Amino acid sequence: MAALGASFGVLARTAHLDALAAIVMSATTFAGSSQVAAVSVLGAGGGIAAAVAAALLLNARYAPIGISVAQTFRGSVARRLAQSQLVVDESWALSGGNRRVLLGVGTTLWFAWVGGTAVGAFAGQAIGDTGKFGLDGAFAALFVALLATQLTSRARLAVAAGGAAIAALLIPFTPPGVPIIAATGAVVLGWRRA
Amino acid sequence: MSAAWATVIAVGAGTVVLKAVGPVGVSGRTISPAVERLLELIAPAILAALVMVETLASGRHLVVDARLAGVGAGIVCVLARAPFWLVVLCGALATAGVRALQ
Numbered sequence: 001m002a003a004l005g006a007s008f009g010v011l012a013r014t015a016h017l018d019a020l021a022a023i024v025m026s027a028t029t030f031a032g033s034s035q036v037a038a039v040s041v042l043g044a045g046g047g048i049a050a051a052v053a054a055a056l057l058l059n060a061r062y063a064p065i066g067i068s069v070a071q072t073f074r075g076s077v078a079r080r081l082a083q084s085q086l087v088v089d090e091s092w093a094l095s096g097g098n099r100r101v102l103l104g105v106g107t108t109l110w111f112a113w114v115g116g117t118a119v120g121a122f123a124g125q126a127i128g129d130t131g132k133f134g135l136d137g138a139f140a141a142l143f144v145a146l147l148a149t150q151l152t153s154r155a156r157l158a159v160a161a162g163g164a165a166i167a168a169l170l171i172p173f174t175p176p177g178v179p180i181i182a183a184t185g186a187v188v189l190g191w192r193r194a
Numbered sequence: 195m196s197a198a199w200a201t202v203i204a205v206g207a208g209t210v211v212l213k214a215v216g217p218v219g220v221s222g223r224t225i226s227p228a229v230e231r232l233l234e235l236i237a238p239a240i241l242a243a244l245v246m247v248e249t250l251a252s253g254r255h256l257v258v259d260a261r262l263a264g265v266g267a268g269i270v271c272v273l274a275r276a277p278f279w280l281v282v283l284c285g286a287l288a289t290a291g292v293r294a295l296q
Contacts (some may be wrong), residue, residue, distance in 0.1 A: 001280030010239055017198045028206030033237070037244055038205050042263040044247065048200050054244075056207040057236050061214050066216025075219040081253060084217035085266030134289030137264020140248040141285025142270040145239040156238045163239030166244040171256055179251070187235040191228070 001091070001109045001155035002116035004032050008039075011139060014130050015051075019121035030110055031088060033146045034058040037180075038145020040139050046177025054180045065092050072099040086110060089149075154189035162186030170179035260296065264289035 001007055005026060012022040017039060032057040039052040066087055073080045086106025094103035127133055151157050163183035169178035249265045250256050267288035271281040 003277065006221055007279060007282040015201075016196070017202070021198050021202050025202040025206060028202075029209045031209055032234070033241060034205065034209065037240065038201055039247045040248060042201055042246055044251065048197050051201045052204040052208065054240060055201075056208040058211065058240050059209045060233045060236050062212045063215045063231050064225065066228075067220055068216070069226060070216035070220060077218055078215045081210075081214050084214045087213055087217075119209060132290060133292070134264060134286035134291075135259070135292065136248070137261040137289025138246055138282045138286035139266075140261055140265040141268025141271070141288075142278065142282050143241055143244040143248055145272050145281040147238065147245060149250060150238040150241060156235065159236040160233045160242035162275045163242040164246045166235070167243035168250060168256070171247065171257060172253045172254055174254075176247075176251065176253060179247055180240060183239045184236055186239040186242075187232055189242065190235045191232055192237075 001032075002119075005113040005116025006120030006123070007138070007142060008035050009033065009117040009122075011036060012039045012117075012121060012136060013124040013127065014135055014139075015042035017042075017121075019118070019125060022121040023114060023118050026114045027110075028083060029055075030113060031059050031062070032113070033143075036139070036142060036146070037174040038084075040143075041177050041180060043139075044176045046175070047156040048178070050175075050177025050181060054177070057181070057184055061154035062087065065089075069091075069095070070095060072097055073076070074099075074100065075122070088108065159186050159190035260289045260292040263292040 009022050025035055037058055038051045041054050066067040066084060068163060073083055083103055086103055088106060088109060091106035091109060094105050139167050149162060163186040166183045167179040168183055168184055249261050264285040267284040268281050271284050
């Protein structure tokens with residue numbers, strides 16, 4: 001998680017996020033793939049609206065994930081609001097519905113994520129020409145790795161293939177950012193499959 | 195405000211809400227399995243689209259360049275079950291290497 005945070009910190013530079021912006025994003029958003037997606041879309045010239053839409057669509061899964069563990073949260077609204085922010089894919093998967101594990105793992109990952117981002121962001125500021133260091137190719141490689149963690153069923157595989165096809169077809173015809181949002185339409189390919 | 199900060203604040207605020215929906219909002223209730231399924235399928239669709247755009251798009255043009263080496267290295271690393279940091283490093287090195295040769 002710290003290493004992924006460092007990767008985000010370095011890559012954030014390509015979208016002109018300074019170190020402080022990258023660190024604040026990691027502390028508040030705390031959802032790796034959506035953060036990398038946002039800086040990717042911004043860096044590609046997709047604009048604020050497309051970057052925010054792509055990131056929040058990626059995080060839409062936290063609504064059902066949060067509902068699945070809702071019963072384990074106790075206390076006041078403020079307390080539940082704060083604790084709910086510690087839910088990420090990894091803490092949710094490891095917890096098995098145990099609140100202590102969920103919060104413990106979530107807290108550890110949060111510090112690793114924010115700390116890693118800080119290291120990467122400051123290292124990234126030392127890099128002059130991001131193209132020379134292959135950072136654009138690193139984005140594609142990282143998205144392959146993040147996608148691989150999501151391909152847990154045939155339905156998800158079909159949706160991913162559809163999303164890739166939609167994006168590739170739209171790139172020549174739409175402004176940057178639109179192909180990524182439009183790829184969401186591929187969910188119909190997996191919806192009906194058991 | 196710069197585009198970067200506007201994005202940071204909007205994504206942060208939106209994600210706080212999405213994460214809080216269950217634990218704060220609907221504690222004790224459930225959503226329909228069909229909607230839940232739909233929401234969970236969005237991530238693979240968008241991540242696959244991001245792979246394509248980051249590999250092939252240059253503005254509105256489809257181009258094949260050094261980034262293809264980066265994504266190829268990334269796929270090899272993922273198949274070898276390498277950790278995230280190694281995937282990123284190999285992707286960058288392969289892209290930079292091919293670019294230096296051109």
